[in-house]
Amino acid sequence: EGVQPQEYTIIKMEVVAPFPAKLRILEGRKVFLAAATLRPETMYGQTNAWVLPDGKYGAFEINDTDVFVLTQRAALNLAYQEYSRVPEKPTCLVELTGYDLIGLPLKSPLALNQIIYALPMLTILTDKGTGIVTSVFGDKMPLFMALHDLKSKPAFRSKYGVRDEWVMPFEIIPIIDIPEFGDKAAEKVCVDLKIKSQNDREKLAEAKRLTYLKGFTEGTMLVGEFNGRKVQEAKALLRSKLIEAGDAIMYSE
Numbered sequence: 001e002g003v004q005p006q007e008y009t010i011i012k013m014e015v016v017a018p019f020p021a022k023l024r025i026l027e028g029r030k031v032f033l034a035a036a037t038l039r040p041e042t043m044y045g046q047t048n049a050w051v052l053p054d055g056k057y058g059a060f061e062i063n064d065t066d067v068f069v070l071t072q073r074a075a076l077n078l079a080y081q082e083y084s085r086v087p088e089k090p091t092c093l094v095e096l097t098g099y100d101l102i103g104l105p106l107k108s109p110l111a112l113n114q115i116i117y118a119l120p121m122l123t124i125l126t127d128k129g130t131g132i133v134t135s136v137f138g139d140k141m142p143l144f145m146a147l148h149d150l151k152s153k154p155a156f157r158s159k160y161g162v163r164d165e166w167v168m169p170f171e172i173i174p175i176i177d178i179p180e181f182g183d184k185a186a187e188k189v190c191v192d193l194k195i196k197s198q199n200d201r202e203k204l205a206e207a208k209r210l211t212y213l214k215g216f217t218e219g220t221m222l223v224g225e226f227n228g229r230k231v232q233e234a235k236a237l238l239r240s241k242l243i244e245a246g247d248a249i250m251y252s253e
């Protein structure tokens, strides 16, 4: 943990009704998987949400209408940031695990895919962000490899009850052009470095080092309202827009 607080944007990924049995008592409310991201400008390329199967989550009451699914730890942080029905005291309406979330259909702001699904990822940390991660796998190597693993390993899919149609239609959505890496940077770097799975941690760290900073400092948007603008400029603009539209909130920890 650094000394500086990390400034995340929480993206409200809405769970599409009808709700499964475990969530049924929340019927009539707006229920969101609350995904923490440092890169709100990449949200056009969302292909799915990631949850930790054995992770503990809760459905927390944020206000009259909204319920957020996230870790208890994040709910407490949010409650101190004025996002809680009862100030500084998160109210958990339903206790959940990642298994309860796998397969939920979601509508996520800016996403070019109309409906995306919550899928299992084993490398999610429960002491960072909200424990829910939105996947822009074209631009982030660990996510690219996690989806690659799900797609190429039927045994992994069946272990977690992941249906083929939650995973199979998804193609990389080019959203950012990075000089020397092109518009599918994660794929290119994983191929160049011969990264075979999400367990190739050292190579993945190297891949990150190669692309993240460059993507942010030299990348150009290829989609959306700020098409053609530098990623660095688009980030703040899109974050403000998402927040004004009620599709996101700030979150720091």
Ligand code: A2H
Pocket: 006, 036, 037, 038, 039, 042, 123, 124, 125, 126, 127, 128, 129, 130, 131, 132, 133, 134, 135, 136, 139, 140, 143, 212
């Ligand atoms: B970022 P940092 Cl396109 N466990 O969002 C694992 N990873 C988590 C997490 C958790 N509990 N909470 C958040 N994250 C991810 C988008 C993105 C992100 C892109 C490119 C780079 C990138 C799409 N997912 O992060 O260690 C989230 O993924 C590169 C830094 O706190 C979040 O931003 O710096 C990032 O990790 C936070 O990682």
